[in-house]
Amino acid sequence: MKKKRKLNTVRTIQSYLMILGSVTGLVVFVVIPLVWIVRFCLFSYKGWGSIKLVGFENFIRVFERSPKYWKAVLNTFIFAFGKLIVEIPLALVLAFILASRLKGRSFFRAVYFMPSMVSVAIIGVIFRYFFTHQGGVINEFIKLFGGEPVMWFSNGTTAMIVIMIASIWQNFGINMLFFMTGLQSISPDLYEAASIDGASNTRQFFTITIPLLGPVLQMVLMNAILGSLKVTDLVLTLTNGRPAGETEVMMTYIYKTFFGAEGMAAQDYGYGSALTVVTALILGVVTIIYLRTTKKSGEVYS
Amino acid sequence: MRMRMSIPAKIVLYTFLVIVVIITFIPLFYTLTASFKTNMEIAGGGVNPFPATFAKLFTGDATIADLFDNYIQVFSGNGGWVGTKGNFFGYTLNSTFVSLLTVFFVVLFTSMSAYVFQRGHFPGQKFLYWLFLATMFIGAGSITIFPVLRITTKVGINNLFGLAIVQFGTAGASNLFLTMGYIKTISTELDQAARIDGCSFFSTWWRIILPLSKPILGTIALITFRGSWNNYLLPSLMLAKSQTATTLVVAVVKLQSMGGAGASQYNLMMAGTMLAVMPMLILFIAMNRTFVEGITAGAVKG
Incomplete structure (x- = not known):
């Protein structure tokens, strides 16, 4: 059938014209930029003057002479771990509560999801104001309860905690929503059968809910990890890497090598490209390791 | 449960x-x-x-x-913080224009290419489909923002119109796969009936598929609108040279950074923030269900 069908010329031309828009968009703004990055990581180019082929020199620089970048990589992982360890359990617990037939569940669901509607950059602005040393709402509350106001942004650890809080605030609702969808797809018959067999709620939770939620959990966690490792806008508007690069993350560091930052000129584009490639590889390796280690939870009683 | x-x-x-x-x-x-x-x-x-x-x-x-003094100030251009022409009425219009244009591009081209990939047979189909699929995993986004900006500068489209085009180009292939999944559920008998009535491949899309896939396109439109309205990094770079033709989110962040170390104009910043956040919250309250369904469909089933 497939082979026998003769290609209709008019139809083929129409097909090409109809996908022209999407394909052009993809090629010009996704494929060509990717090729550009991959090509330039072997060159040295400062934006002016000549483009020199330097081979793997840029990568040697990334691995041997870029302590700031590796510091940013470490920060990124600390951020992702620190926030997910709160965000994911919180989202799970809320999903479990709201999946039961509780009155007002759609209200709660809508409210928890609401922060996802706010621009990430704006969330940075809001939390910057919220945690300001003088007049910031958080410090005012601390003073109200007799505590000492904290200089949140002048210390790497507390500044990082603020970024985590802002990110959790934004994302717990959306993850809760994913978990709820997963929970709703579990057949109520299973619980009924378990109840008849005399299984307690706790037992049902561990023998039915958790294993059957496995695939959803795996997917949600994957997205959450990659999303956290790619954090950009939030850090740019909340701390911009301050103090002294203590909250710099991979993406903001790359951004700054390309575009420059306060008092720092844009650096070599080849070096920036090499950083981009290494970062993409890090993300790829994380993905592979993650999928390998969680493979088991994906294969549940089908 | x-x-x-x-x-x-x-x-x-x-x-x-x-x-x-x-x-x-x-x-x-x-x-x-x-x-x-x-x-x-x-x-x-x-x-x-x-x-x-x-x-x-x-x-x-x-x-x-x-x-409403703060709002009047940012609206009348007396804020004086984004350059000397803080004009939040203009920024609101800009954000609306860019978001609507992005939605138009995304919906139109996604619908067409999803139809072509789902129902068409033409040379190179597999390759192009694979290209879309591959770029989805690489997840372009901010990682390629520098070469993207070089391209837009070279072509000379660092303006609101160009921003909409780039946002469409980098929107990612998940919209495509979501729409393809939806079109798959539309019976091919409808296509055949249309062809017997003299519809060409193109007009079958225009008369049958496009109207029937309104629900999924509506969802994609909402998610795209949100993404464009809330976007920060790309517009901040593409519109960096312009004082007046910028978006709300970019203007608010500029207010923040211009406040600098000294007397931050928190009152104006917060008024600007509310202007950027409110339309999204209102949209969410009005269409809460569509948002929730769209986001879970895109992630869980996609």
Whole structure:
């Protein structure tokens, strides 16, 4: 059938014209930029003057002479771990509560999801104001309860905690929503059968809910990890890497090598490209390791 | 999940849920109230969310115009913080224009290419499909933002129109796969009937597929609108040279960074923030279900 069908010329031309828009968009703004990055990581180019082929020199620089970048990589992982360890359990617990037939569940669901509607950059602005040393709402509350106001942004650890809080605030609702969808797809018959067999709620939770939620959990966690490792806008508007690069993350560091930052000129584009490639590889390796280690939870009683 | 709960258990659960609701609301609530305060009031601190003018309204010492003073300032261009022409009315129009244009491009081209990939047969189809699939995993986004900006600068489209085009180009292939999945559920008998009635391949899309896939396209439109309205990094770079033709989110972040170390104009910043956040919240309240369905469909089933 497939082979026998003769290609209709008019139809083929129409097909090409109809996908022209999407394909052009993809090629010009996704494929060509990717090729550009991959090509330039072997060159040295400062934006002016000549483009020199330097081979793997840029990568040697990334691995041997870029302590700031590796510091940013470490920060990124600390951020992702620190926030997910709160965000994911919180989202799970809320999903479990709201999946039961509780009155007002759609209200709660809508409210928890609401922060996802706010621009990430704006969330940075809001939390910057919220945690300001003088007049910031958080410090005012601390003073109200007799505590000492904290200089949140002048210390790497507390500044990082603020970024985590802002990110959790934004994302717990959306993850809760994913978990709820997963929970709703579990057949109520299973619980009924378990109840008849005399299984307690706790037992049902561990023998039915958790294993059957496995695939959803795996997917949600994957997205959450990659999303956290790619954090950009939030850090740019909340701390911009301050103090002294203590909250710099991979993406903001790359951004700054390309575009420059306060008092720092844009650096070599080849070096920036090499950083981009290494970062993409890090993300790829994380993905592979993650999928390998969680493979088991994906294969549940089908 | 069905759980029979005792009254004390319910009280504990609701208390927990309400605490999370309060935590979710507090940052937005304080931002809203701060947008009605004077800068002195905000800097003065305290945990009282209500602006002084609010109480004065009842005693007749202030007018409604006094209450909205910050908004009037950012609207009239006297904010003087984004260059010397803070004109938030203009920025609101810009954001609306860019978002609607992006939605138009995404919906039109996604619908066409999804139809072509689902129903068409043409040379190179597999390769192009694979290209879309591959770029989805690489997840372009901010990682390639530098070469993207080089391209837009070279072509000379660093303006609102160009921004919409780039946002369309980098929107990612998940929209395509979502729409393809939807079109798959539309019976091919409808296509055949249309062909017998003399419809070409193209007009079958225009008359049959496009109207029938309205639900999924509506969802994609909403998600795209949100993404464009909230976008920060790309517009901040593409529109960097322009003082007037920028978007709301970029303007608000500029207000923040221009506040700098000295006297930050928190009152104006918060008014700007509310202008950027409010339309999204209103849209969410109005179309909460579509958003929730769209986001879970895109991630879980996609």
